[in-house]
Amino acid sequence: MNKINWNFDNTYSNLPESFISKTSPKPVKSPELVIFNYHLAKELSLDFSLTDKKDLSKLFSGNLLPKGSNTIAQAYAGHQFGHFTMLGDGRAVLIGEHISKNNERFDIQFKGSGQTAFSRNGDGRAALGPMLREYIISEAMHSLNVPTTRSLAVVKTGEDVVRENILQGAILTRVASSHLRVGTFQYAAMRNKESELRTLIDYTINRHYPNIKKSKNKAIDLLKVLIELQIDLVVNWMRVGFIHGVMNTDNMAISGETIDYGPCAFMDAYDPQTVFSSIDQFGRYSYSNQPNITKWNLARFAECLIPLIDPNKDKAIEIATETINNFDKNYEIKWINMMRDKLGLFGQDPKDLVLILDLLTWMHKNKADYTNTFCILMNENVQKNKIYEDENFIIWKKRWEERLKLNNNNPEKFLKLMRSVNPLIIPRNHKVEEALEAANNNNLSPLIKLIKILEKPYDKQQENIDYQSPAPLGNKKYQTFCGT
Ligand code: AMP
Numbered sequence: 213m214n215k216i217n218w219n220f221d222n223t224y225s226n227l228p229e230s231f232i233s234k235t236s237p238k239p240v241k242s243p244e245l246v247i248f249n250y251h252l253a254k255e256l257s258l259d260f261s262l263t264d265k266k267d268l269s270k271l272f273s274g275n276l277l278p279k280g281s282n283t284i285a286q287a288y289a290g291h292q293f294g295h296f297t298m299l300g301d302g303r304a305v306l307i308g309e310h311i312s313k314n315n316e317r318f319d320i321q322f323k324g325s326g327q328t329a330f331s332r333n334g335d336g337r338a339a340l341g342p343m344l345r346e347y348i349i350s351e352a353m354h355s356l357n358v359p360t361t362r363s364l365a366v367v368k369t370g371e372d373v374v375r376e377n378i379l380q381g382a383i384l385t386r387v388a389s390s391h392l393r394v395g396t397f398q399y400a401a402m403r404n405k406e407s408e409l410r411t412l413i414d415y416t417i418n419r420h421y422p423n424i425k426k427s428k429n430k431a432i433d434l435l436k437v438l439i440e441l442q443i444d445l446v447v448n449w450m451r452v453g454f455i456h457g458v459m460n461t462d463n464m465a466i467s468g469e470t471i472d473y474g475p476c477a478f479m480d481a482y483d484p485q486t487v488f489s490s491i492d493q494f495g496r497y498s499y500s501n502q503p504n505i506t507k508w509n510l511a512r513f514a515e516c517l518i519p520l521i522d523p524n525k526d527k528a529i530e531i532a533t534e535t536i537n538n539f540d541k542n543y544e545i546k547w548i549n550m551m552r553d554k555l556g557l558f559g560q561d562p563k564d565l566v567l568i569l570d571l572l573t574w575m576h577k578n579k580a581d582y583t584n585t586f587c588i589l590m591n592e593n594v595q596k597n598k599i600y601e602d603e604n605f606i607i608w609k610k611r612w613e614e615r616l617k618l619n620n621n622n623p624e625k626f627l628k629l630m631r632s633v634n635p636l637i638i639p640r641n642h643k644v645e646e647a648l649e650a651a652n653n654n655n656l657s658p659l660i661k662l663i664k665i666l667e668k669p670y671d672k673q674q675e676n677i678d679y680q681s682p683a684p685l686g687n688k689k690y691q692t693f694c695g696t
């Protein structure tokens with residue numbers, strides 16, 4: 213095999229022993245590459261152009277470990293649907309931290325690579341469908357300009373995984389700016405060793421937020437940074453109609469990237485209560501509850517930091533509470549500005565909020581497609597739909613057009629703004645399912661086509677107009693399952 217320019221510098225392994233468990237990916241029977249992300253490899257300054265498929269299969273199944281890797285499973289805890297438990301990488305292994313030519317650090321992680329010390333009763337394995345799903349959606353999110361972990365490869369293992377059915381096993385290579393989670397801090401806090409917590413905070417700040425390295429109160433500044441990043445993230449989700457589906461604290465990354473694509477999906481008809489996950493019975497992680505849950509998770513993060521915010525516990529709680537309570541105000545500001553962008557509105561008008569809410573209410577009442585309604589406003593050629601002839605929509609549109617006049621600039625500018633934030637193409641649920649089903653039956657063409665189309669979600673792709681439409685009426689309600 214030709215030499216691949218991996219450049220590993222594995223800092224996480226130097227954390228206190230309790231944070232890690234040395235472990236290797238468990239070799240698989242007959243690895244076979246399904247898909248490989250050459251664009252991403254290039255961004256990582258890795259050149260696989262001379263590596264043949266057989267070697268890629270060995271490399272990205274863990275059967276052949278790259279030089280310089282140091283394989284570990286990470287310890288973490290988390291609130292799952294509100295209940296606190298000890299977790300950890302039960303089916304994932306960190307291969308190492310690769311440094312690109314731009315001096316950026318990336319975690320290279322295998323998901324589905326066999327049992328670890330944290331597997332509890334699980335088999336440590338993953339199935340082909342969910343791993344390809346993570347590949348499709350995470351790469352789509354990246355192209356939609358939403359911060360996210362990335363997907364480098366999916367390899368079939370040649371082994372069965374037993375779930376409700378027997379499925380084909382697969383391993384995903386995930387690339388992330390780190391795998392530090394709120395749950396990592398919960399784990400450190402639960403151990404009640406202040407020195408370990410301090411080490412984790414310093415590690416996080418060195419790795420992600422060096423500009424607060426010299427801050428007087430690192431803990432509170434880290435909390436403030438995370439609040440802003442998570443607000444930006446959830447506002448982005450709201451912008452594109454993304455529903456994460458399992459916003460447990462272990463699935464909230466300290467880097468501010470979207471992480472852990474399990475039962476996530478994109479909303480079609482606008483309904484704030486939309487839930488796709490089969491296990492989310494009470495709508496805890498519904499579309500409109502995502503900001504509340506983000507705040508709730510941040511409060512759990514703040515709790516971990518209390519001992520380092522102030523030696524006086526009451527004072528520390530007071531400071532943390534005050535900081536967390538800024539969430540609502542800051543979220544509202546960023547959300548309304550995002551919605552203004554979606555409508556091409558520059559500046560501020562006191563009636564903007566009502567204008568926005570009236571559109572959303574109309575969409576909800578009329579089951580209008582969230583993505584396509586904004587396409588209609590941009591005069592895009594989307595599937596014809598009589599609802600846009602509705603009188604109330606026409607009246608609303610007149611009010612919007614009046615408001616656009618206040619922009620006080622060239623009319624082309626508002627369309628340019630709208631085009632930069634309103635995708636024409638999102639991963640439509642039925643298209644994702646179609647691609648996964650074909651891939652399960654060894655036909656990769658629909659998958660490859662879908663991934664290619666999703667690389668340019670803001671571009672007109674006249675020949676792919678059918679990828680802009682929601683599932684045909686009469687399709688049964690879409691449901692997703694946790695990616696195990
Ligand atoms: P997730 O739903 O992917 O966020 O996973 C939640 C927790 O369950 C994490 O600690 C995972 O490592 C663990 N887990 C999920 N699937 C498996 C599996 N097949 N075997 C072992 N652990 C698993």
Ligand code: MG
Pocket residue numbers: 462463472
């Ligand atoms: Mg998880």
